[in-house]
Amino acid sequence: MELESSTAPSLDEEELDQLMAVADKAKLKAYSPYSNYRVGAALLASSGDTYGGCNVENSSYGLTICAERTALFKAASNGERNFKAIVVTSDHSEEFIYPCGACRQVLSEFGNMDVYMMQPSGRIRRTTLEALIPFSFSKKILDDAEKQRLEEWE
Amino acid sequence: MELESSTAPSLDEEELDQLMAVADKAKLKAYSPYSNYRVGAALLASSGDTYGGCNVENSSYGLTICAERTALFKAASNGERNFKAIVVTSDHSEEFIYPCGACRQVLSEFGNMDVYMMQPSGRIRRTTLEALIPFSFSKKILDDAEKQRLEEWE
Amino acid sequence: MELESSTAPSLDEEELDQLMAVADKAKLKAYSPYSNYRVGAALLASSGDTYGGCNVENSSYGLTICAERTALFKAASNGERNFKAIVVTSDHSEEFIYPCGACRQVLSEFGNMDVYMMQPSGRIRRTTLEALIPFSFSKKILDDAEKQRLEEWE
């Protein structure tokens, strides 16, 4: 494991190793007949439980889901609402693959977390969700807008 | 349990009871602060395993996922590729709630299955996925189109 | 033009010819570097105006949009809320290509309409949106559920 990061991680080495193993294994379940591009993710909830996910593609491309969101939907449907970290990996050996904008948005619904990008070799880089989606659109904005709308009606 | 259906179901009563219980329980985990509308689903794979799902909403409404797809993504990321039946339920007591078009499409990627709509009272209605999305857009169409495209190039 | 249909169309031949031409032309603008599969659509609003659309794909497959929805979003953002018919076409010469489930759902938000599937040769088949997405999930369901929820609180 070779970690690139300029700030302190939220996980210790053992936790990260375990999360990387879950992401690697989750990748093997990918359903990706259209892109031939397998992605795996592992999401660590504050509860201590870990949720793996892979991409699940669809003939109508727009209904494809990414590995990161699969992991998040699994966790959320298990009652999880707070997360510590996510690891993302693919078959692509020469690049660190970052989550797409849709996944950044869906993850950010539940607050900030560490985001790790892992190459198949085990090389890993760390950042945070807030760094990947600054000024995110959030529930607070809709709540404030609704409040303002109701006040204007009075 | 009061089942409305004109054709023979693919499940026996015990299997259906168990699937209904999973859907009911999955509904309780819904994250639906925007619609205040909770939906639960339970998907029975050909392996015999059952996967529960709920809706997980997002402040960017377009990134919301339905209960049926949550269940499907959980199953698919566990390696499941064939399904026997899905049960859908909500808090809405007076209507049978059918899956939206996006869920019909995502489920149909993996072939036909029975679809059960359940009211909170336990009243239930059965149909099939093919009846809900006739002439579905599928992988075969893209494969044929690609084959035709390559032939035209030769 | 060779039209397959068992029921009376909502358009006369001239209107249909014009709509088919718009769909054909819209297809040429497709941005489809991932699927290499071009689709065009033309949507006729009750106002008499026509809106063309093509698929616009994304490297994150799940953010891809279909031709039918592009046409609908163009029309809706121009203030249109009622529609008479949509024509869909692709480069695929041997099949009638039907809208995916997501497009059926988005179109059905605005009620029923005729749906025409056109082959590059000009062969055409007609159906209705309601036939393609029976028992559709709709605004009425959410409105009723909200009403029921508020009543239970009283």
Add this chain to the structure above:
Amino acid sequence: MELESSTAPSLDEEELDQLMAVADKAKLKAYSPYSNYRVGAALLASSGDTYGGCNVENSSYGLTICAERTALFKAASNGERNFKAIVVTSDHSEEFIYPCGACRQVLSEFGNMDVYMMQPSGRIRRTTLEALIPFSFSKKILDDAEKQRLEEWE
């Protein structure tokens, strides 16, 4: 107009004024019966043409589209592939509303551009798309992965 920005804009004041007017007008066409939250956008293509967009919601929340993507799909289906700037506005008077992650991803498919957030009062803030979605997932990644996959097969 009161512009907050630390770097030089890509538009002159007249162009920006015109784009702001288009966004304001596009907002009025919003179809938002679920959120009651209207958003407008105006996208300036390198061709010099401007495309307005609004949010178009759906009873299946996940099929809702944002104003920014409506504008982008209109432009792309008109053949546009390069963009200079986008303006986003809403009815929310006290906040600068930034695009959601899905819109950032869809816009970034076509490269960088200026992004302006406008309040109803005319107050405006400027940033760039690259600042809003750093390390974006892109076509290049899929192309490289495909190339690597084919090389490994040889």
